[in-house]
Amino acid sequence: xxxxxxxxxxxxxxxxxxxxxxxxxxxxxxxxxxxxxxxxxxxxxxxxxxxxxxxxxxxxxxxxxxxxxxxxxxxxxxxxxxxxxxxxxxxxxxxxxxxxxxxxxxxxxxxxxxxxxxxxxxxxxxxxxxxxxxxxxxxxxxxxxxxxxxxxxxxxxxxxxxxxxxxxxxxxxxxxxxxxxxxxxxxxxxxxxxxxxxxxxxxxxxxxxxxxxxxxxxxxxxxxxxxxxxxxxxxxxxxxxxxxxxxxxxxxxxxxxxxxxxxxxxxxxxxxxxxxxxxxxxxxxxxxxxxxxxxxxxxxxxxxxxxxxxxxxxxxxxxxxxxxxxxxxxxxxxxxx
Amino acid sequence: xxxxxxxxxxxxxxxxxxxxxxxxxxxxxxxxxxxxxxxxxxxxxxxxxxxxxxxxxxxxxxxxxxxxxxxxxxxxxxxxxxxxxxxxxxxxxxxxxxxxxxxxxxxxxxxxxxxxxxxxxxxxxxxxxxxxxxxxxxxxxxxxxxxxxxxxxxxxxxxxxxxxxxxxxxxxxxxxxxxxxxxxxxxxxxxxxxxxxxxxxxxxxxxxxxxxxxxxxxxxxxxxxxxxxxxxxxxxxxxxxxxxxxxxxxxxxxxxxxxxxxxxxxxxxxxxxxxxxxxxxxxxxxxxxxxxxxxxxxxxxxxxxxxxxxxxxxxxxxxxxxxxxxxxxxxxxxxxxxxxxxxxxxxxxxxxxxxxxxxxxxxxxxxxxxxxxxxxxxxxxxxxxxxxxxxxxxxxxxxxxxxxxxxxxxxxxxxxxxxxx
Numbered sequence: 070x071x072x073x074x075x076x077x078x079x080x081x082x083x084x085x086x087x088x089x090x091x092x093x094x095x096x097x098x099x100x101x102x103x104x105x106x107x108x109x110x111x112x113x114x115x116x117x118x119x120x121x122x123x124x125x126x127x128x129x130x131x132x133x134x135x136x137x138x139x140x141x142x143x144x145x146x147x148x149x150x151x152x153x154x155x156x157x158x159x160x161x162x163x164x165x166x167x168x169x170x171x172x173x174x175x176x177x178x179x180x181x182x183x184x185x186x187x188x189x190x191x192x193x194x195x196x197x198x199x200x201x202x203x204x205x206x207x208x209x210x211x212x213x214x215x216x217x218x219x220x221x222x223x224x225x226x227x228x229x230x231x232x233x234x235x236x237x238x239x240x241x242x243x244x245x246x247x248x249x250x251x252x253x254x255x256x257x258x259x260x261x262x263x264x265x266x267x268x269x270x271x272x273x274x275x276x277x278x279x280x281x282x283x284x285x286x287x288x289x290x291x292x293x294x295x296x297x298x299x300x301x302x303x304x305x306x307x308x309x310x311x312x313x314x315x316x317x318x319x320x321x322x323x324x325x326x327x328x329x330x331x332x333x334x335x336x337x338x339x340x341x342x343x344x345x346x347x348x349x350x351x352x353x354x355x356x357x358x359x360x361x362x363x364x365x366x367x368x369x370x371x372x373x374x375x376x377x378x379x380x381x382x383x384x385x386x387x388x389x390x391x392x393x394x395x396x397x398x399x400x401x402x403x404x405x406x
Numbered sequence: 407x408x409x410x411x412x413x414x415x416x417x418x419x420x421x422x423x424x425x426x427x428x429x430x431x432x433x434x435x436x437x438x439x440x441x442x443x444x445x446x447x448x449x450x451x452x453x454x455x456x457x458x459x460x461x462x463x464x465x466x467x468x469x470x471x472x473x474x475x476x477x478x479x480x481x482x483x484x485x486x487x488x489x490x491x492x493x494x495x496x497x498x499x500x501x502x503x504x505x506x507x508x509x510x511x512x513x514x515x516x517x518x519x520x521x522x523x524x525x526x527x528x529x530x531x532x533x534x535x536x537x538x539x540x541x542x543x544x545x546x547x548x549x550x551x552x553x554x555x556x557x558x559x560x561x562x563x564x565x566x567x568x569x570x571x572x573x574x575x576x577x578x579x580x581x582x583x584x585x586x587x588x589x590x591x592x593x594x595x596x597x598x599x600x601x602x603x604x605x606x607x608x609x610x611x612x613x614x615x616x617x618x619x620x621x622x623x624x625x626x627x628x629x630x631x632x633x634x635x636x637x638x639x640x641x642x643x644x645x646x647x648x649x650x651x652x653x654x655x656x657x658x659x660x661x662x663x664x665x666x667x668x669x670x671x672x673x674x675x676x677x678x679x680x681x682x683x684x685x686x687x688x689x690x691x692x693x694x695x696x697x698x699x700x701x702x703x704x705x706x707x708x709x710x711x712x713x714x715x716x717x718x719x720x721x722x723x724x725x726x727x728x729x730x731x732x733x734x735x736x737x738x739x740x741x742x743x744x745x746x747x748x749x750x751x752x753x754x755x756x757x758x759x760x761x762x763x764x765x766x767x768x769x770x771x772x773x774x775x776x777x778x779x780x781x782x783x784x785x786x787x788x789x790x791x792x793x794x795x796x797x798x799x800x801x802x803x804x805x806x807x808x809x810x811x812x813x814x815x816x817x818x819x820x821x822x823x824x825x826x827x
Binding site (some may be wrong): 136137138139141142149152153154157159160161162163164165166167169170173174175176177178179180181182183184185187188194211212214215218219221 | 454455456457460461462463465466469470471472474475476477479481499503604605607608611614
């Protein structure tokens with residue numbers, strides 16, 4: 070289909086349709102050549118943010134590598150729902166080894182492919198590793214840091230839904246403060262997850278000075294695709310941290326996955342940015358800053374903050390964290406500040 | 407070519423001759439000299455193309471080997487002791503996925519108490535991991551077993567652990583005959599994987615298997631171990647034809663003719679045992695030795711065949727299952743069934759305690775007179791243990807046990823020194 074220039078009539082919105090863009094700007098998902106790397110028929114929940122994120126990310130990586138790619142998957146929801154063998158959703162070479170070793174397995178795959186290339190047995194084949202926040206920020210963190218510091222030629226994608234959803238919604242080091250999980254119940258004097266805990270792995274990835282670090286959400290899939298394609302232009306260790314709402318674990322409606330992801334970004338709860346060699350190179354600006362309540366309210370995991378006696382103090386602390394993100398990652402236009 | 411060479415260096419050179427594609431290294435004594443040697447060779451371009459990866463843990467070492475092997479690379483790593491335990495989850499994963507990784511285990515005790523010296527606690531703890539486990543008697547055999555290991559591993563698509571006694575072998579300088587590259591190339595063809603991550607032919611590896619097929623998948627792994635029982639003697643025979651040496655196989659007998667008593671053991675202690683048996687033979691005792699090369703798969707039929715008319719067995723091992731007893735002894739008992747005669751289980755050489763010819767001679771003389779108890783701890787100082795047990799009876803907060811025993815040992819030594827002067 071040839072490109073037909075169309076007049077932009079929705080200037081200033083984010084809902085520019087694909088047909089309004091030049092071919093090179095169109096999304097991979099909209100292309101007839103998209104690979105459906107994570108094919109339909111898998112067993113993810115309705116409204117699963119991780120399935121959506123993985124589909125866009127892996128197809129974009131496939132496009133960037135000319136379909137010459139191997140994927141290594143950590144244990145977790147994505148691994149389980151995509152491969153109820155004899156059915157598999159993966160239309161690509163894919164391996165799952167353990168929960169905590171995906172970055173190291175990917176290093177091994179990359180090393181093997183390099184040797185094969187040097188022997189003239191194979192052309193250039195790239196490696197993508199992926200896992201949830203449990204597999205990435207907790208149990209796989211040692212292997213991840215090792216892969217980063219050696220600058221192994223691996224692109225690692227973390228799908229962050231803020232907890233161990235596959236095992237029944239337990240707290241991880243990516244669970245936000247105040248969130249209810251099965252191991253941080255909404256009971257006692259400080260219901261939900263404690264403040265002052267957890268870690269933001271994109272910042273730690275930056276501290277390794279690796280070539281490329283970025284964050285994204287499933288609310289802006291074109292940005293997600295752009296970051297995947299950009300990541301594949303680099304060699305060495307690269308990291309993409311995607312916020313993927315989990316309707317089950319967050320207690321949110323399946324239809325609200327994109328809305329909540331967008332609210333995470335628009336409130337400053339989740340900063341969307343990119344960095345090269347440890348330095349921030351750009352951030353997705355918030356258009357109209359919203360209070361964190363907007364993000365918290367649609368999620369049952371934060372329900373204990375509201376009700377008849379709202380926990381004003383906890384909400385204020387969450388707002389302060391969002392404000393810090395806005396300052397730290399420059400999420401507002403300079404003039405808006 | 408004959409070389410006067412450290413055991414670790416001999417293994418490094420043997421592994422290099424196997425043309426590995428990916429080597430993962432994490433330091434732990436007494437394995438370090440092996441990967442140091444290989445690292446130097448890769449850096450100098452003596453092994454090329456080859457990726458040498460300094461990982462951040464043993465868990466990563468095995469995981470990198472898993473990824474590399476699944477992508478079609480000949481993969482190698484080495485470890486010992488705590489390192490082996492640290493990678494256990496990946497060790498089981500490698501065999502479960504059927505990846506022909508070869509790993510040297512420089513056998514060392516497991517803590518606590520921390521101990522860097524030799525026994526077989528590390529490797530034997532992995533007896534159910536699905537890896538083939540071969541024990542070298544000498545440095546020559548350690549080097550040779552690695553060459554055979556890649557062949558066996560890749561033929562069966564199963565990982566192989568080559569076990570060699572830490573320090574006793576790894577750090578010993580002795581004469582080793584290292585083959586030429588041409589000889590090894592003729593013996594070991596390039597790796598042709600059964601499964602490979604290839605964009606040309608995408609496969610999914612490592613999915614969940616439920617109750618509908620798990621038993622069959624597990625049994626298949628067992629069946630492969632049984633195939634190894636057939637393959638290993640064949641490979642050893644081929645090795646002898648090509649290299650002119652006996653190395654590997656399942657078991658190796660020594661002076662078994664007319665033997666009424668046979669000592670069974672694994673690893674470097676076989677040398678001392680053979681010397682002791684020679685002395686006893688000279689004294690008219692009908693005694694022999696059976697060395698177990700292949701601990702996993704356990705060669706039950708070969709053990710049975712070697713011990714047909716034996717009256718009593720002494721199973722000497724550098725490990726035991728706490729609260730139970732000898733592990734090799736249990737395997738031997740299982741292999742022999744009801745007709746096995748008397749089996750004495752002997753635990754010796756734990757945490758590097760020397761197994762002397764003198765102790766062995768005393769032990770075997772008692773065995774021949776049927777004066778041994780079922781489970782013997784060679785050279786165990788029972789008074790030290792009794793003292794600590796008494797302390798624990800007397801005082802609730804008796805303190806850390808290992809440290810108390812050490813104080814007793816060194817106190818006694820100091821007093822003895824005092825008496826001498």
